[in-house]
Amino acid sequence: MDSERPIPWKKRFDLQVSESITGGRLVFVVKDPITLQYFSLSEQEFDLLTSLNGQLTPNEAYRQFDSEESFEDFDRQLKEFVKKLVSQNLVVSTLPGYGQLVARRATAKNSGPAKLLARLNIITIRWRGMDPQHFLKWLDGWIGWIFRPSMLVLGLIFLFVAIVMASLRTSQVGLNSFDFSPIFTVQNIPVIIISMMLVKILHEMAHGLACVHHGGECHELGVLLVAFFPLLYCDTTDSWRQNRWQRAQVAGAGIFVELMIASVCCLLWVASSPGILNLVFLNLTLICSINTLFVNGNPLLRYDGYYILSDLCDYPNLGPESRQMAGSWIRRVIFGQSTDGDATISASRLPLAVYGFASSLYRVLVLVMIVWAVHQFLKQYGLEELTFLIVAPMLMSLIVSILSLLVRRFRSLKGGVSPAQTIRATLGVFTTIAVLAILILIPLPRSTNAPFILEPGKCRPVYVTVPGRLTAPFLTTKELLSREMKTGDFIVSLVNDDLELSLSQSEAQVRERATHLSNLEKFRSSSKVANSTIPTIRSSLKAAADRLDTERLQQKRLRIVSPADGIFFPPRNTPATQSMERGVQTWSGCPLDKENDGAWLQEQTILGWVGNPEDLRVIAFVPQAEMELIRKGNSVRIVSSSNPGEVCSGKVSEIGAEVVREIPRELIHNQYLIVEPRDGTYAPVETLYRVSIEVESGNPGALYSTGIVKIDGLKMSISGRLLRLLRQTFAWSAS
Secondary structure: OOOOOOOOEEEOOOOEEEEEEEOOEEEEEEEEOOOOEEEEEEHHHHHHHHHOEOOOOHHHHHHHOOOOOOHHHHHHHHHHHHHHHHHOOOEEEOOOOHHHHHHHHHHHHOOHHHHHHHHOOOOEEEEEEEOOHHHHHHHHHHHHHHHOHHHHHHHHHHHHHHHHHHHHHHHHHOHHHOOOHHHHOOOOHHHHHHHHHHHHHHHHHHHHHHHHHOOOOOOOEEEEEEOOEEEEEEOOHHHHHOOHHHHHHHHHHHHHHHHHHHHHHHHHHHHOOOOHHHHHHHHHHHHHHHHHHHHHOOOOOOOHHHHHHHHHOOOOOHHHHHHHHHHHHHHHHHHOOOOOHHHHOOHHHHHHHHHHHHHHHHHHHHHHHHHHHHHHHHHOOOOHHHHHHHHHHHHHHHHHHHHHHHHHHHHHOOOOOOHHHHHHHHHHHHHHHHHHHHHHHOOEOOEEEEEEEEEOOOOEEEEOOOOEEEOOOOOOHHHHOOOEEOOOOEEEEEEOHHHHHHHHHHHHHHHHHHHHHHHHHHOOOOOHHHHHHHHHHHHHHHHHHHHHHHHHHHHHHOEEEOOOOEEEEOOOOEOOOOOOEOOEOOOOEOOOOHHHOOOEEOOOOEEEEEEOHHHOEEEEEEEHHHHHHOOOOOEEEEEEOOEEEEEEEEEEEEEEEEEOOOOOHHHHHOOOOOEEEEOOEEEEOOOEEEEEEEEEEOOOOOOOOEEEEEEEOOOEOHHHHHHHHHHHHOOOOOO
């Protein structure tokens, strides 16, 4: 432009301007009251905007701002700045006919192909909804006191009380006892959707109310469809006219409201009886707390938590600046390069670089979780192989981007750098590759945690071989507990009235047939009939005698003795039932308990075990995915729930080959495993195998104690673990 010709633009008189301190420097926030757009200008840029009055010439501007640059550079920058102001509609032209030109542009934008293209934008559809400014202004007059610091403290106390009550409730009942399935019935899904819509409306209204309370304006509360997924939004852009503490309060208002809703629903859940409303309260508690803290409150995602951190740290562009800082550290550490911007890197700004690394890694994690979710969805329809079509381009893109980065860096070293810098960059790259290779390829210790139960192992069982009735006197379980036993020591005698009657009948039959045979033999020589009948009677006598011997052996087995030398261990407790078999008393607890006097003991009933403590075996229930890492002889650390302060040691002695079909009730009672009813028993939800562990030192507790074992598995590198995780997650079956 001509240096003496006036610049034909002047500042709009209706612009609203406010000052703000951002990044430690003064900035001016300019609001367009017509489009409700906001623009941030530095102090020098705002002074230049104010100077535009339609009469200012480039020479006058150059002298006014006392620029150290040449006039040509200043003039070029001035043209760019005026062009930006025109595009932002912050200035109006002093030339005639400009109003008609603006009107024609607006008409063309809102009609014809431009309007059609805007309507065809199906990725993002925005419905502006209502203007809540007057309502929020009225509401602030009534409840504006909630923004006082004292109310924040009271809210945090209320949240703490809800957390304590929820912890007490879950510790008493246990999370496994909650059945969430009734809440997802067809009849209740609309209730949940409406509840969540109301929560999100309150969330967005809280943002707007906070903005209005601090002097801002809020003119939009609507719905944004992103890829047909509805999201509520509240336009609080006017908060940029406020200081950073007020902006942080605006950004955090929605989180605070959801946490208060979660606290109220949590207390209602604790106080209410089981039912649909109880489940709705629990559902809202979980969503308004977990979703708020890990999604909205997560500073690594560009949601409320990000803007709160950005305002508190006074970094308006926290994301881009942190990633740029992280890149500068990488260039300096690996390539030995530094740019003009890198000169500001210092230890005080290290947290900014750390945030840049963390946010970048979290993006990768979110991407992996999205791929996993897609894979799980496709797996339901047998299309999991299609996941490869998503994973392969992503991996190729990652490899290409890394290689292109290295190529660009080495090309930048060709010009204007010394050989020493080239050698430094090459060494840095190879050192980084070597360190990463060591970190991901070196085998690292790996352990597997699994629940266990202490079972008899090599101990000899004491069991009923012939059913009978328990009749006093007998040695009770308490009397036998931990008693030193010798082989053949008496334990208990049972009474079987049916067997006694059958034995008497068999003895009578033997006597009768023996007498009959003796009489026949007397007439053997004189009677052909007697001679022919003798073989039949002799055979019948032998059968009766064999039956008598068997019944006498069964009678002898009613007297139960110790099968080996060792200590007597009690059997597993059996819960009491109301059933009656054959009209006789059944037993509960341990069979030899005093209360079971007169109870009927069936065949194969375990009365106890005899052995030594070293004969006991720890039986761990290991998931199928971990079995490939376990070998015989692997070291094991054992922690019993009955004695958590003592850590016992042992080794794997046997690895089961059959899938576990039934879980011991002790593990179910202590909630170590999730089970489901199946064929009259409780089977594990996941595929488990039994691993037998021999205890080498320490006392793992009493028989049938439970706890956790940590089995030292095969060493595995980080890369091996990642490949194993991918193989397990994306388990494609070969067809």
